[in-house]
Amino acid sequence: MDRNEFDDDQSKKDTVIDFTRVLGTWINSNTKTRWIGKFTLTKHDEQIIMHAYGAQSPEDWGESEVTPFVDHMNKENAFSARYDRDSVESFLAANMNKGLCIIAGFHKFKDDKQTDFCREFYYRLE
Amino acid sequence: MKQITQYTCHMKADQRRSVKEPLDLSPLVGDWVNTKPDSSYLVRVVLTEQDGRLVFQGYGANEPDPIDWGEVEAVPYAGGTSLMARGFHAFYNHEGIERHLVANEKQEILVIQSYTRYLDGSDRTSHIGREFYHR
Numbered sequence: 534m535d536r537n538e539f540d541d542d543q544s545k546k547d548t549v550i551d552f553t554r555v556l557g558t559w560i561n562s563n564t565k566t567r568w569i570g571k572f573t574l575t576k577h578d579e580q581i582i583m584h585a586y587g588a589q590s591p592e593d594w595g596e597s598e599v600t601p602f603v604d605h606m607n608k609e610n611a612f613s614a615r616y617d618r619d620s621v622e623s624f625l626a627a628n629m630n631k632g633l634c635i636i637a638g639f640h641k642f643k644d645d646k647q648t649d650f651c652r653e654f655y656y657r658l659e
Numbered sequence: 660m661k662q663i664t665q666y667t668c669h670m671k672a673d674q675r676r677s678v679k680e681p682l683d684l685s686p687l688v689g690d691w692v693n694t695k696p697d698s699s700y701l702v703r704v705v706l707t708e709q710d711g712r713l714v715f716q717g718y719g720a721n722e723p724d725p726i727d728w729g730e731v732e733a734v735p736y737a738g739g740t741s742l743m744a745r746g747f748h749a750f751y752n753h754e755g756i757e758r759h760l761v762a763n764e765k766q767e768i769l770v771i772q773s774y775t776r777y778l779d780g781s782d783r784t785s786h787i788g789r790e791f792y793h794r
Contacts (some may be wrong), residue, residue, distance in 0.1 A: 563766040632694030633791045654768045656694045656793040
């Protein structure tokens with residue numbers, strides 16, 4: 534079986550995920566969202582920190598360290614993040630595509646275990 | 660006895676009522692900016708409603724300033740069975756360069772696919788592009 538370049542352990546070790554180009558403030562294109570209206574990505578030492586702001590109260594979701602990824606096919610960044618708030622646990626899976634950040638949000642309400650899924654689009658403020 | 664006009668249908672989506680009202684163009688109208696600042700395609704598009712028509716104006720990527728493609732009328736399309744315009748088709752023919760622009764709007768993001776063909780004898784390869792825009 535041929536070695537697949539994506540399975541190459543050495544290339545994984547050498548990969549440095551550069552998040553510089555996606556740092557900044559991102560705005561939800563959906564002005565009627567029930568979830569994250571905007572968020573920031575900043576770098577502190579070697580950590581990438583997401584600060585999310587909800588469209589509904591409580592607006593400030595606070596900060597969460599993101600796990601960065603890179604898509605080796607198109608060299609775009611991706612990340613995942615978790616939020617554990619009073620009433621809702623959220624898992625966020627995000628990928629970048631041509632200047633757009635697409636976030637799939639998996640939300641679980643703690644009181645009744647109801648779940649909600651959303652997939653929304655964010656553009657970066659220049 | 661009420662007469663019911665039968666329309667030709669080639670798929671289930673053709674089965675829709677006949678309406679006289681125009682489409683609501685508001686989901687498409689606006690000044691849209693490419694989400695990718697270094698795009699090689701259209702960096703900005705402006706969609707306006709003029710006398711009930713949808714008018715498209717594109718600005719092609721160029722340094723130092725984008726190139727104004729001028730205005731063309733676009734054909735709006737409804738999303739599903741609603742009367743909200745959720746997509747459009749526009750066509751440019753600039754000096755032997757044909758461009759079909761096919762777009763859809765979702766969650767206030769405009770997705771434009773461009774199909775470019777060179778009929779100017781330059782033998783340049785036809786190509787497609789797919790870019791995202793926000794207002």
